[in-house]
Amino acid sequence: MKEYEEHMQKLAAKLMWLALGSLGVEEKDIEGAGISSDFRGAQAAIQLNHYPICPEPDRAMGLAAHTDSTLMTILYQNNTAGLLVFRDDVGWITVPPVPGSLVVNVGDLLHILTNGIFQSVLHRARVNYLRSRFSMAYLWGPPSEQMISPLPKLIDPLQSPLYPSLTWKQYLVTKATHFNQSLSYIRNYPSSDQIS
Numbered sequence: 001m002k003e004y005e006e007h008m009q010k011l012a013a014k015l016m017w018l019a020l021g022s023l024g025v026e027e028k029d030i031e032g033a034g035i036s037s038d039f040r041g042a043q044a045a046i047q048l049n050h051y052p053i054c055p056e057p058d059r060a061m062g063l064a065a066h067t068d069s070t071l072m073t074i075l076y077q078n079n080t081a082g083l084l085v086f087r088d089d090v091g092w093i094t095v096p097p098v099p100g101s102l103v104v105n106v107g108d109l110l111h112i113l114t115n116g117i118f119q120s121v122l123h124r125a126r127v128n129y130l131r132s133r134f135s136m137a138y139l140w141g142p143p144s145e146q147m148i149s150p151l152p153k154l155i156d157p158l159q160s161p162l163y164p165s166l167t168w169k170q171y172l173v174t175k176a177t178h179f180n181q182s183l184s185y186i187r188n189y190p191s192s193d194q195i196s
């Protein structure tokens, strides 16, 4: 498990740079925002999910629809389908397991950091009536006291940032009250002091 975590940590930092680099963000932009460019001090948790066989999947909850409160989540799923993501134009679509591959979810904090350019994804998991399913989520985020705010480079110069500056800890408090509405709740709040 420790080895898996070490690999995931390196992969997360690499993926983060692929995502940010694609937006023209450079190391100095990240350092300028007070974040170490190698994401030193990042915090992570591994969540193991097990979905036993269910004779009536349509009447069971599985994992309720949510967005991850992370910067990024790297998800392994065994070869039983069950993960669904929500696309505005089509609705719920299955993310089929592909052997040897991992799923990467944009989390709410990356959504905030990129001022909504990379949007966190609403997803849920269904149970299966033939096979049990398990998944392993590597939930990756910043140090808990690190301020996260939209990167100045990604803010339209004629507009204010869409989200306030806040720590992961503060965001989790908001999420515990506002659940899937949290991002819209904090949107356009000038300061995290006013957030509850």
Ligand SMILES: O=C(O)CCC(=O)C(=O)O
Pocket: 047, 049, 063, 068, 075, 077, 082, 083, 123, 124, 125, 134, 135, 137
């Ligand atoms: O089991 C899955 O595919 C989804 C797991 C998940 O979304 C989570 O652990 O946050």
Ligand SMILES: [Fe+2]
Pocket: 066, 067, 068, 073, 123, 137
């Ligand atoms: Fe999730």
